[in-house]
Amino acid sequence: MDAELHESVEEAASDIASMEIRGAATIADAAAEALAAQAEDSTADDPAAFRAEMRAAARRLRETRPTAVSLPNALRYVLRGMDGETVPDLRESVVESAREFRRELDQAQENLGRIGANRLRDGDTVMTHCHSTDALSCVEAALDQGKEIEAIVKETRPRKQGHITAKQLREWDVPVTLVVDNAARRYLDETDHVLVGADSIAADGSVINKIGTSGLAVNARERGVPIMVAAQTLKLHPDTMTGHTVEIEMRDEREVLTEDEELEIDGETDGESFAIENPAFDVTPPRYVDAIVTERGQFPPESIVTLMRELFGDQQGGEPWEE
Numbered sequence: 397m398d399a400e401l402h403e404s405v406e407e408a409a410s411d412i413a414s415m416e417i418r419g420a421a422t423i424a425d426a427a428a429e430a431l432a433a434q435a436e437d438s439t440a441d442d443p444a445a446f447r448a449e450m451r452a453a454a455r456r457l458r459e460t461r462p463t464a465v466s467l468p469n470a471l472r473y474v475l476r477g478m479d480g481e482t483v484p485d486l487r488e489s490v491v492e493s494a495r496e497f498r499r500e501l502d503q504a505q506e507n508l509g510r511i512g513a514n515r516l517r518d519g520d521t522v523m524t525h526c527h528s529t530d531a532l533s534c535v536e537a538a539l540d541q542g543k544e545i546e547a548i549v550k551e552t553r554p555r556k557q558g559h560i561t562a563k564q565l566r567e568w569d570v571p572v573t574l575v576v577d578n579a580a581r582r583y584l585d586e587t588d589h590v591l592v593g594a595d596s597i598a599a600d601g602s603v604i605n606k607i608g609t610s611g612l613a614v615n616a617r618e619r620g621v622p623i624m625v626a627a628q629t630l631k632l633h634p635d636t637m638t639g640h641t642v643e644i645e646m647r648d649e650r651e652v653l654t655e656d657e658e659l660e661i662d663g664e665t666d667g668e669s670f671a672i673e674n675p676a677f678d679v680t681p682p683r684y685v686d687a688i689v690t691e692r693g694q695f696p697p698e699s700i701v702t703l704m705r706e707l708f709g710d711q712q713g714g715e716p717w718e719e
């Protein structure tokens with residue numbers, strides 16, 4: 397039977413599943429924080445029990461959402477740092493490992509932002525999709541460099557996370573034009589860069605990001621607008637190096653059609669006379685991406701595998717929460 401989980405783990409897991417906590421980097425940060433809380437308050441009386449408790453906490457967090465690899469990457473990082481022969485030593489190692497992970501995450505986003513900002517020129521207009529803290533850190537760094545940036549913000553159905561992006565950009569005094577997703581192609585004529593984040597990057601350079609990214613990228617390529625993906629290396633998906641594909645999360649149909657909007661057709665409501673599907677992400681093939689900007693520099697998508705080999709090449713074997 398699984399060990400008892402700390403309330404912070406249960407809370408973080410349910411907030412991630414319901415998307416109270418969302419965005420690949422933010423999810424990773426919350427997961428590391430929850431593991432640290434589990435370790436700090438553990439009542440395990442021997443090292444084996446402590447390790448089992450940490451593995452159970454990681455499994456609970458892992459099962460929340462399947463697509464953003466930042467989540468398992470965070471759990472792996474923290475659990476691989478777990479070391480010691482006594483409970484106090486193990487506890488300290490987990491807390492320190494989580495702290496280090498969260499510090500590196502902030503640092504990586506800042507460094508990525510500075511690199512991404514170099515691609516943006518004074519007076520440029522970016523088009524955004526969804527809400528990505530990695531993508532926004534490029535805009536923030538460009539503003540810090542004294543550049544004027546404008547934004548066309550796609551609302552991003554079904555959850556309209558473009559609103560979060562619009563708010564953040566307005567707080568930074570960036571002129572924002574909010575458009576419905578279907579208006580994107582029309583506004584590409586006024587756009588200098590499409591700037592998006594990523595939930596996962598596959599070894600072939602494919603970008604897994606919020607549903608609608610791939611259509612936007614194809615349209616942007618057709619219009620000659622460069623597509624820039626801001627994704628710290630935490631978004632690189634190690635399993636794709638050995639042929640695994642990235643699972644695309646299917647979310648609740650109520651995000652597409654709320655109860656208030658229910659459609660009645662021939663006396664039958666949705667779910668009876670027609671199906672609703674709600675994939676949260678899609679895959680943009682590497683040929684539609686101009687640059688993947690990471691904290692280690694910018695890469696053409698086809699060469700991201702070299703960086704992945706460098707980062708994950710020596711990681712063999714099962715998951716640390718399954719041992």
Ligand SMILES: O=P(O)(O)OC[C@H]1O[C@H](OP(=O)(O)O)[C@H](O)[C@@H]1O
Binds near residue numbers: 421594595676
């Ligand atoms: O890590 P950062 O750049 O903040 O976000 C990366 C991506 O995570 C989000 O997914 P969701 O909203 O959790 O489904 C969006 O798809 C966004 O592009």
